[in-house]
Amino acid sequence: MPHKTVVVGGGAAGLGAAGGVKAADPANDVVVYTQFEDVAYSPCGIPYVHGKEIETFEALFLAEKEAYVRAGIDVHYQTEVTAIDVRRKTIQVAGEGEVSWDRLVIATGFHYADPGVPGSDLDGLYYVKNIRQAMEWDKVIDRAKVAVVVNATPLGLEMVTALAHRGIETHLIDPHPWPLAEMADPDIMAPVEESWRELGVRLHFNTTLEAFLGSGRVRGVLTSQGELPADFAVVATHKEPENRLAAQAGLKTGPTGGLIVDERMATSARDVFAAGDCAELPHGVTGVGLQGLTGSHAYAQGKVAGFNAGGGSKTYQPVYIPWGTPAGKWIIGGASFGETTAKALGIPYVLGAADGISRARYYPGVKKVRVKLLAEPGSLRLIGAQMVGGEGIKERADFLATAIKFGLTLNDLAVMENVYSPAIGALNEPIVVAAQNGVNAAGKG
Amino acid sequence: MPHKTVVVGGGAAGLGAAGGVKAADPANDVVVYTQFEDVAYSPCGIPYVHGKEIETFEALFLAEKEAYVRAGIDVHYQTEVTAIDVRRKTIQVAGEGEVSWDRLVIATGFHYADPGVPGSDLDGLYYVKNIRQAMEWDKVIDRAKVAVVVNATPLGLEMVTALAHRGIETHLIDPHPWPLAEMADPDIMAPVEESWRELGVRLHFNTTLEAFLGSGRVRGVLTSQGELPADFAVVATHKEPENRLAAQAGLKTGPTGGLIVDERMATSARDVFAAGDCAELPHGVTGVGLQGLTGSHAYAQGKVAGFNAGGGSKTYQPVYIPWGTPAGKWIIGGASFGETTAKALGIPYVLGAADGISRARYYPGVKKVRVKLLAEPGSLRLIGAQMVGGEGIKERADFLATAIKFGLTLNDLAVMENVYSPAIGALNEPIVVAAQNGVNAAGKG
Numbered sequence: 001m002p003h004k005t006v007v008v009g010g011g012a013a014g015l016g017a018a019g020g021v022k023a024a025d026p027a028n029d030v031v032v033y034t035q036f037e038d039v040a041y042s043p044c045g046i047p048y049v050h051g052k053e054i055e056t057f058e059a060l061f062l063a064e065k066e067a068y069v070r071a072g073i074d075v076h077y078q079t080e081v082t083a084i085d086v087r088r089k090t091i092q093v094a095g096e097g098e099v100s101w102d103r104l105v106i107a108t109g110f111h112y113a114d115p116g117v118p119g120s121d122l123d124g125l126y127y128v129k130n131i132r133q134a135m136e137w138d139k140v141i142d143r144a145k146v147a148v149v150v151n152a153t154p155l156g157l158e159m160v161t162a163l164a165h166r167g168i169e170t171h172l173i174d175p176h177p178w179p180l181a182e183m184a185d186p187d188i189m190a191p192v193e194e195s196w197r198e199l200g201v202r203l204h205f206n207t208t209l210e211a212f213l214g215s216g217r218v219r220g221v222l223t224s225q226g227e228l229p230a231d232f233a234v235v236a237t238h239k240e241p242e243n244r245l246a247a248q249a250g251l252k253t254g255p256t257g258g259l260i261v262d263e264r265m266a267t268s269a270r271d272v273f274a275a276g277d278c279a280e281l282p283h284g285v286t287g288v289g290l291q292g293l294t295g296s297h298a299y300a301q302g303k304v305a306g307f308n309a310g311g312g313s314k315t316y317q318p319v320y321i322p323w324g325t326p327a328g329k330w331i332i333g334g335a336s337f338g339e340t341t342a343k344a345l346g347i348p349y350v351l352g353a354a355d356g357i358s359r360a361r362y363y364p365g366v367k368k369v370r371v372k373l374l375a376e377p378g379s380l381r382l383i384g385a386q387m388v389g390g391e392g393i394k395e396r397a398d399f400l401a402t403a404i405k406f407g408l409t410l411n412d413l414a415v416m417e418n419v420y421s422p423a424i425g426a427l428n429e430p431i432v433v434a435a436q437n438g439v440n441a442a443g444k445g
Numbered sequence: 446m447p448h449k450t451v452v453v454g455g456g457a458a459g460l461g462a463a464g465g466v467k468a469a470d471p472a473n474d475v476v477v478y479t480q481f482e483d484v485a486y487s488p489c490g491i492p493y494v495h496g497k498e499i500e501t502f503e504a505l506f507l508a509e510k511e512a513y514v515r516a517g518i519d520v521h522y523q524t525e526v527t528a529i530d531v532r533r534k535t536i537q538v539a540g541e542g543e544v545s546w547d548r549l550v551i552a553t554g555f556h557y558a559d560p561g562v563p564g565s566d567l568d569g570l571y572y573v574k575n576i577r578q579a580m581e582w583d584k585v586i587d588r589a590k591v592a593v594v595v596n597a598t599p600l601g602l603e604m605v606t607a608l609a610h611r612g613i614e615t616h617l618i619d620p621h622p623w624p625l626a627e628m629a630d631p632d633i634m635a636p637v638e639e640s641w642r643e644l645g646v647r648l649h650f651n652t653t654l655e656a657f658l659g660s661g662r663v664r665g666v667l668t669s670q671g672e673l674p675a676d677f678a679v680v681a682t683h684k685e686p687e688n689r690l691a692a693q694a695g696l697k698t699g700p701t702g703g704l705i706v707d708e709r710m711a712t713s714a715r716d717v718f719a720a721g722d723c724a725e726l727p728h729g730v731t732g733v734g735l736q737g738l739t740g741s742h743a744y745a746q747g748k749v750a751g752f753n754a755g756g757g758s759k760t761y762q763p764v765y766i767p768w769g770t771p772a773g774k775w776i777i778g779g780a781s782f783g784e785t786t787a788k789a790l791g792i793p794y795v796l797g798a799a800d801g802i803s804r805a806r807y808y809p810g811v812k813k814v815r816v817k818l819l820a821e822p823g824s825l826r827l828i829g830a831q832m833v834g835g836e837g838i839k840e841r842a843d844f845l846a847t848a849i850k851f852g853l854t855l856n857d858l859a860v861m862e863n864v865y866s867p868a869i870g871a872l873n874e875p876i877v878v879a880a881q882n883g884v885n886a887a888g889k890g
Contacts, residue, residue, distance in 0.1 A: 012872075045805060045867045049542055051866070059807035297866035317860060324864040333870055362504035368552060393869040395840035398863045402844070406851060415762060419769040419842045420741035422490045423498070423778055425839040427457075427741055 002027035005309045006091060006099065008081050008245070009107030011043070013302035014233025017105040018073045020306020028310045032068075032075045033093060037132055039068070039075055044295050046134045047155070050141060051162030057135050078326045084249040086269040098381055103271045103309035106246050106259065109303060110239040110277040110292060115150065119212030124219075124232045128155055135320065137232075144168055144231035148221040150209050152179035156236035157192075157327045163234075164199040171228050172196075173204040173221070179327075185338040185372065188388045195328030204228070210238060239292045239336025241278045254280040258291035263315040265305035273309050275301035284318035285336050285383050293321060322401035324394045331393040334386035335401035342374055342384060349374040349383060352410055352438020356430025358391050360422035367391065371434040373400075380410040381444055389430075396431060410438040447472035450754045451536060451544065453526050453690070454552030455479025456488070457740045458747035462550040463518045465751025473755045477513075478538060482577055484513070484520055489740050491507045491579045492600070495586060496607030502580050505596035529694040531714040547807045548716045548754035551704065552693050552747060555684040555722035555737060558740050560595065563655030569664075569677045573600055582677075589613055589676035593666040595654050597624030601681035602637075608679075610646040616673050617629035617641075618649040618666070624772075630783040630817065640773030649673070653887025659877045684737045688724045699725040703736035708760040710750035718754050729763035729850055730781050731790065738766060767846035769839045776838040779831035787819055787829060794819040794828060797855055797883020801875025803836050805867035812836065816879040818845075818855060825855040825887055834875075841876060855883040 005021045007014045010032050021030040032039070035166040038061070045060040048077040054060070068075050076093070083092040084106075090098045112127050125136050125355065145168065149160050163170040178186045179193065193203060204225060205316070212233060221228045241258045243251075252260045252268035265273045265374075276298035280289040284372030297319065304316040304380040324333030342349050359366040369389030375382050385400040387393050403413065413435035419425045450466045450883030452459045455477050466475040477484065483506070484886050490505040499505070513520050519759040521538070528537040529551075535543050556573050559565065571582050586592075590613065594605050597619040608615040617624070623631045624638065638648060649670060657678060666673045686703040688696075697713035699704045703725030710718045721743035725734040742764065749761040787794050797818040802812040814834030830845040832838050848858065858880035864870045 016659075042807070042867065042872075043630075044803060044865070045807060048867055053809065054807055062806075130521065181788055242450050254751065296863055299872060300860075320862060322862050322864045323866075324867045324869055326868045333864060335860065360487060361507075362487070362490060362499055363493065391836050392840040394864040394866065395837040398861065398870075398874060398876075399840065399844035399847070400863050402848070402853075402857075406853065406857070407849065408847070412847075412851070415745075416843065417745075417765060417767050417846050418741055419767045419778060419839040420489065420739050421768075421770045421839065422487065423771045424494055425743060427487075429843060431843075 002029065002312060003102035003309070004029040005103040005105060005306070006101035007032045007105045007107055007306070008091065009109055009276070010036060010039035010075065011107060011109050011276060011298065012338050013109070013249045013298040014105070014107035015039055016299040016302025017107055017273070017275055017306030017309065020303040021310035022072060024307045024310030024312035026072065028176045030073055032073060033079050033081050034075065034077060035080050036130055037077055041131050043129060043131065046128055046131065046353045047158035047162045050133070050138060050159070051165040053165070054358055057131055060131060081245060083247050086249050086251070086272055089271070104273070105309050106228050106267065106272065106274040106278060107276045108242040108245060110237055111242045113237040113240050115209055115235055115237055117209055117211045119214065119218065121215040124212050124214070125212060125243045126232055126234045128159065128234065128236070140232055141166060141168065146229050147171070147234065148173060148228050148230040149234045149236060151236050152176070152181070152205070153236045153238065154180065154325060156234070157325065159234045159236060160196065160201055161326065161328055164196065164201050167268070169200070171202045171204060173207045173209060173223050173228070175206065175208045177205050181340065183338070183341060184332060185340050185386050188332055188338065188372070188386045191388055192327040192332060195330060199328060239277060241291050243278050246274070246278065254289040256280050256289055256291035258289065263317070264308045265301055266308065271434055273305035275305040281316070283320045283336070284320045286347070287374055290319060290321070293319060294323065302419065320401040320404045322397035324397045330388050331390055333393040334398040335397050336384040336404050337374070338372065338384055338386035339374065347383070348377050350377050350380060350410070350438055350442045352434045352436070352441060354430050354433035354437055356428060357426045358389055359424060360426055363422045365396050371430040373411045373413070373438055375430070375438055377442070380439065382408055382410065382413070400431070410435045414439050416433070446790065447474065448547035448754070448756060449474040450548040450550060450751070451546035452477040452550045452552055452751070454538065454554055454721070455481060455484035455520060456552060456554050456721060456743065458554070458743040459550070459552035460484055461744040461747025462552055462720055462751030462754065466755035467517060467750040469752045469757035470754030471517065475518055478524050478526050479520065479522055480525050482522055483573055486576050488574060488576065491573055491576065492603035492607045494579070495583060495604070496610040498610070500577055505576060526690060528691050531694050531696070531717055532739070534716070549718065549752050550754050550857065551712070551717065551719040551723060551745070552721045553687040553690060553723045556687045557680055558653060558682040558685050560654055560680055560682055562654055562656045564663065567657050567659050568662040569659070570657060571677055573679065585677055586611060586613065591674050592616070592673040592677050592679065593618060593673050594679045594681060596681050597621070597626070598624065598681045598683065599770060601679070602770065604679045604681060605641065606771065606773055609641065609646050614645070614647070616647045616649060618652045618654060618668050618673070620651065620653045622650050626785065628783070628786060630779060630785050630831050633777055633783065633817070633831045636833055637772040637775050637777060640775060644773060659845065667853045684722060686736050688723050691719070691723065699734040701725050701734050701736035703734065708762070709753045709758070710761055711753065712744055718750035720750040726761070727763045728781070729765045731792070735764065735766070738764060739768065761869050765846040765849045767842035769842045776834050776835055777833045777837040778842040779829070780842050781829040781849050782819070783803055783817065783829055783831035784819065792828070793822050795825060795855070795883055795887045796880070797879045797886060799875050799882055801873060801878055802871045803834055804869060807873055808867045814875045816875040818821035818858070818876070818879045818883055820855045820883055822887070825884065827853055827855065827858070845876070855880045855887070859884050
């Protein structure tokens with residue numbers, strides 16, 4: 001019997017869910033509420049438009065609004081959901097009143113952590129998220145000479161590189177000793193730092209934000225190391241799950257603040273599902289809850305949540321988190337976790353590392369590739385990986401996440417066959433060399 | 446107790462073997478005999494120097510001769526081995542007489558199949574193999590206006606692209622209906638053919654070689670479809686195992702003509718090993734013997750053969766053959782086999798195919814990626830894959846070969862996590878979409 005599903009949120013998770021509801025049964029009704037003017041654009045592309053790698057914001061739109069109408073997905077734009085009642089199975093919608101549902105999918109995403117310093121109410125603080133705002137901000141960037149990026153998070157990395165490409169004097173401040181320090185290893189980030197310096201970026205590590213300075217509009221940033229000038233500041237703080245509504249409705253959240261979901265993406269309330277940045281998913285190796293993964297994860301989770309909301313049955317599996325991004329002149333990436341996280345969590349590991357190359361040594365465009373593999377002592381089962389290089393980092397990350405999931409060992413990877421063709425791959429695949437080094441390290445250990 | 450190992454052949458397999466002998470025990474003696482002036486260069490790079498992608502032949506050399514001396518590897522250059530006696534454990538060496546060994550590694554490589562047509566003794570027929578000859582041929586290419594490449598084998602593909610880049614009127618003749626027809630699927634090769642046409646290459650499929658024309662020197666090629674002019678011809682016929690010596694010594698060969706070896710790379714004769722293009726290895730899925738794999742395979746086989754010859758113990762595993770190469774404006778690749786081979790061998794399969802993209806749709810440099818996955822009906826275990834695209838084909842081929850080896854199914858790949866980052870990867874990884882399509886096809890089948 002067809003259901004009516006309401007989806008709160010119009011990002012990757014929300015639209016994945018809407019599609020999932022229809023995939024389960026085209027007769028299902030589905031209504032999506034979003035506070036924004038648009039759905040179905042790629043927010044991940046915003047930094048690259050600012051960096052002029054992509055010509056226009058218009059390029060980021062994925063589908064016309066008509067496409068959703070044709071698909072039978074009823075999207076309510078610029079519409080605020082103000083409350084959820086899981087017992088009465090209703091939501092309160094500003095301007096629409098009470099709306100009922102048979103199934104609910106919460107896909108409310110994230111907000112940036114409040115920087116929590118004086119001056120946080122000034123104009124000129126850019127929280128990168130919405131495409132219409134990004135278009136306005138791009139005009140601000142046009143007129144700016146100097147900018148401060150607060151925190152070397154994944155978004156911070158992208159914005160630093162984008163603003164440097166744009167020719168702006170860019171300062172990066174971060175309280176840790178190296179960028180992306182909560183997930184990436186220092187030796188992976190070292191070449192990135194070097195390439196930022198080549199691009200003219202001013203790096204301020206071990207430096208905390210103390211205040212935004214100015215009256216009305218930001219004109220500088222006060223840090224633990226002194227004052228920096230700023231025509232604007234990018235506030236790339238931690239992405240926290242946006243769960244105000246869900247918490248008010250009594251849904252259970254985990255240690256990260258994300259909604260607790262089971263493998264069907266069902267929350268603690270009957271007939272209520274969640275997906276994307278507002279939910280918490282178990283790490284495949286550690287079982288520890290994680291929040292704030294990628295758009296690809298959000299979309300896949302949304303599809304599962306929506307399919308189940310729509311009367312189908314699918315499961316979403318623990319995550320091994322292949323990741324990758326350009327940073328300075330390099331591409332960084334990995335799967336699961338690196339040494340920094342393993343040490344922080346007290347997870348013992350054997351390390352296999354190698355510095356290889358992406359093509360034949362003599363072929364133009366050849367680039368260094370550093371691969372680090374972490375394995376469980378004894379079994380040598382792969383448990384994590386990090387890399388810095390150029391071409392093929394994304395595909396290697398996908399591979400290594402799958403290798404972790406399926407229990408491959410360093411011994412398996414040490415005898416892996418690999419493509420050798422001068423223009424596209426070296427005689428010795430860096431993953432293989434890293435695995436061989438790890439096997440040797442384990443033997444001597 | 447240290448042994449004396451003789452290695453016949455100075456290519457990737459032979460030098461891998463020499464290193465393996467020393468790795469097993471640095472006190473081992475090892476002598477390498479090669480008929481050429483050089484060892485340790487990359488023959489795979491030769492077409493790219495002809496194509497001007499690489500500036501000089503000198504760039505292809507990997508190590509100075511001194512490096513081998515320092516490693517304790519005694520290389521005899523320009524030295525012909527004329528006979529092997531496996532009972533007396535000797536070889537006959539031109540100019541050196543009888544040389545004894547404790548262990549022998551045969552790494553005699555391949556020769557191109559005799560085209561078997563009138564005029565095969567003319568000058569101007571280029572068999573791409575030796576770097577010194579390639580340097581001389583490059584001068585011929587400089588003066589040439591028109592060339593014929595005989596057969597769309599992997600080398601034929603590379604040479605066609607190289608000569609077209611070089612601005613030479615290039616004709617390709619091949620008896621099959623599409624290029625690389627013995628291993629690649631027609632839909633994988635279609636974009637390659639199109640890009641060759643854009644480069645000005647004249648393609649002649651379903652066309653057999655009947656004679657090389659000329660007196661003294663080739664001036665044309667007679668085909669089943671008529672005559673073609675040629676200032677020179679590249680003879681890229683099948684690479685046959687070079688096993689004249691081994692056959693005379695009574696070593697067993699398989700259906701491909703390659704030497705039969707066990708998992709230790711040991712031949713049918715006691716203390717005699719073989720590696721590289723002269724040996725035959727079992728395909729991991731079918732168990733069928735294969736010969737003529739890549740330089741990467743040859744090197745890895747050599748290391749195992751040498752290590753065992755030197756008193757160690759290692760095994761070489763059945764092959765799943767990740768492969769990849771540039772072809773025209775595309776990169777093609779795969780693992781195990783594609784539809785064409787599956788049909789020829791009568792292997793049933795479920796097909797999952799998808800046409801995806803390499804980056805976000807809006808990111809500059811985005812390229813189409815076609816992925817075809819073949820799976821065993823019922824279990825949906827992956828048994829083969831072919832692709833055409835750009836970046837990341839090499840790494841995907843490595844991954845898919847490993848996925849086949851470890852028994853991953855289309856269901857596993859259909860829920861694989863993937864990196865999403867606009868500059869390096871699309872929201873939907875083409876492998877995942879192909880797997881999902883395969884699962885759907887199997888469900889409806």
